[in-house]
Amino acid sequence: MGPLEGVKIIEVGGIGPGPFCAMMLSDMGAEIVRVDRKGQVDMVEPKYNVLHRGRRAIGLDLKKPEGVETLLRMVEQADALTEGFRPGVMESLGLGPDVCLKRNPKLIYGRMTGWGQEGPLARVAGHDINYIALTGALYCIGQSDRKPPPPLNLIGDFGGGGMLQAFGVVCGLFEAQKSGKGQVVDSAMVDGVAALMASVYGMKAAGLWTEKRQDNLLDGGGHFYDTYETKDGRWVCVGSLEPQFYVLLLKHTGLTDHDDFKIQMDRTKWPVCKEKIEEIFKSKTRDEWCEIMEGTDICFAPVLTIDEAFQHPHNVQRKTFPEIEGVPQPAPTPRFSRTVPEIQKPASAPGADTEDVLAGWGFSADEIKALKEVGAI
Numbered sequence: 001m002g003p004l005e006g007v008k009i010i011e012v013g014g015i016g017p018g019p020f021c022a023m024m025l026s027d028m029g030a031e032i033v034r035v036d037r038k039g040q041v042d043m044v045e046p047k048y049n050v051l052h053r054g055r056r057a058i059g060l061d062l063k064k065p066e067g068v069e070t071l072l073r074m075v076e077q078a079d080a081l082t083e084g085f086r087p088g089v090m091e092s093l094g095l096g097p098d099v100c101l102k103r104n105p106k107l108i109y110g111r112m113t114g115w116g117q118e119g120p121l122a123r124v125a126g127h128d129i130n131y132i133a134l135t136g137a138l139y140c141i142g143q144s145d146r147k148p149p150p151p152l153n154l155i156g157d158f159g160g161g162g163m164l165q166a167f168g169v170v171c172g173l174f175e176a177q178k179s180g181k182g183q184v185v186d187s188a189m190v191d192g193v194a195a196l197m198a199s200v201y202g203m204k205a206a207g208l209w210t211e212k213r214q215d216n217l218l219d220g221g222g223h224f225y226d227t228y229e230t231k232d233g234r235w236v237c238v239g240s241l242e243p244q245f246y247v248l249l250l251k252h253t254g255l256t257d258h259d260d261f262k263i264q265m266d267r268t269k270w271p272v273c274k275e276k277i278e279e280i281f282k283s284k285t286r287d288e289w290c291e292i293m294e295g296t297d298i299c300f301a302p303v304l305t306i307d308e309a310f311q312h313p314h315n316v317q318r319k320t321f322p323e324i325e326g327v328p329q330p331a332p333t334p335r336f337s338r339t340v341p342e343i344q345k346p347a348s349a350p351g352a353d354t355e356d357v358l359a360g361w362g363f364s365a366d367e368i369k370a371l372k373e374v375g376a377i
Contacts, residue, residue, distance in 0.1 A: 016157045086125075128161075
């Protein structure tokens, strides 16, 4: 199993970034119990809930004192707890960090919000698009003559949220091994997106990044870092930033001797170069360009659909997309040479494992029966 084998984590169920954080920790070998609302029903079969894979699920009514006490008894045995509610929600349930850390002083209490635990917007609703907007990230994305497009919910929810929360929990667990003390890990997606933007902020401060979209090195401003339509209506991309890669791009597009392309960083030439290279890429199909460029140091790739990505030889050889119960999904990452991570199991339906989990966490048959009778589970 993975490097987190033996670590016990409670995930207070949520949506999006919370389950993603728990999926990453589970993929690394942690034993995670997902706490769902009693009676919760998913809209799809569990096997399609890829973010919920790898852990068992219990259904608790946290509005009943017996349900809260059940969770607190589990907290006493856990190494970490993760939650993703608005500020104050866990406290209102009687499950805030002060209560949980009193029951288990070694607990790592991971909480994730969009805006953070404090600040003028802390208690306001928001989604990925709002968090990336407030950091300047959204403004930087897209074409200069169009509105900024929603870039899926990858940057705020998953990169700045769930992934950094998983990182924070593991850092907390590492420190607790030395100190013997738990603590709160406070992850805000707006902070996480700001961290992801560090290099852009640095370039802006140095005068190397303008406020205009599609005017910079990494936003499609340069002809050497962009996507291009091909003859068959499909797409390719190049990222020939370094001079030696740029030389190869010119060689394989037949532009080596073209005067406008001589000085790569001459921004005044970028629009003309972009127009010329667009014409060239439209002269061949995507597959033809793959034959010419794929495998070279141009920094080239075809722009694949999801189905095409599953079948690309590189991804197939690396087993990047294993199938679990017929559902292609990403393999655990990163990879380890000795403590090899694996997907522990497909997702459980909400509350599907309640009795088995409680029995495994030390609840007697009579206690489980009593919890059922009062409607706490």
